[in-house]
Amino acid sequence: MGGDIEKTVASLQTMDLDDLRSFWRKRFGKPPALRSEPILRQLLAWRVQVQAFGGLDAQTLGALGRTGPVLAEGRQLGVGARLTRQWKGREVTVTVEEEGFRWEDRVFPSLSAAATAIAGSRWNGPRFFGLRDN
Known part of the structure; x- marks a missing residue:
């Protein structure tokens, strides 16, 4: 199963923005309104891997929840x-x-x-x- 996921994630690298949006739509529903191919690729790779292997564990989610809001640098x-x-x-x-x-x-x-x-x-x-x- 891991090999299939690796191939799927690797295939994202060759997709243009329209292909990435189409892939998202087929797999997850309405794609986010992003124009950045690199960011959309990263989000898709994350979603594909979460779907296959699960997301963050409860301890990590809790730690992230305690970090508070992100302030603008400066x-x-x-x-x-x-x-x-x-x-x-x-x-x-x-x-x-x-x-x-x-x-x-x-x-x-x-x-x-x-x-x-x-x-x-x-x-x-x-x-x-x-x-x-x-």
């Missing part, structure tokens, strides 16, 4: 923290607020959303503000 700095950097010859500052990250007169749900607005192109917020080494 929120751990605390309300009022200010992140500043030079960008294209000007100083930009984002302030951590209860609702998210404020830059000028707008509040963003994530540091990445704020960095993207500042830069005008997609950026990883923690990297943009130097919270990560790489």
Whole structure:
């Protein structure tokens, strides 16, 4: 049985988005509204394996339930923290607020959303503000 599952999971790698959605629909019902082939592949691989072998054990589910909500990276700095950097010859500052990250007169749900607005192109917020080494 394991070999069949391995073949099924491996076959997902050659499917395009339409094929992945069709596979999901036949096996599990309505597919999620995702446009990312890699993410849909991972979700399908997980679902196929859970269907064959079972899901997470009770202890793991309990541990995950105790972790609490996931906070946007940078929120751990605390309300009022200010992140500043030079960008294209000007100083930009984002302030951590209860609702998210404020830059000028707008509040963003994530540091990445704020960095993207500042830069005008997609950026990883923690990297943009130097919270990560790489």
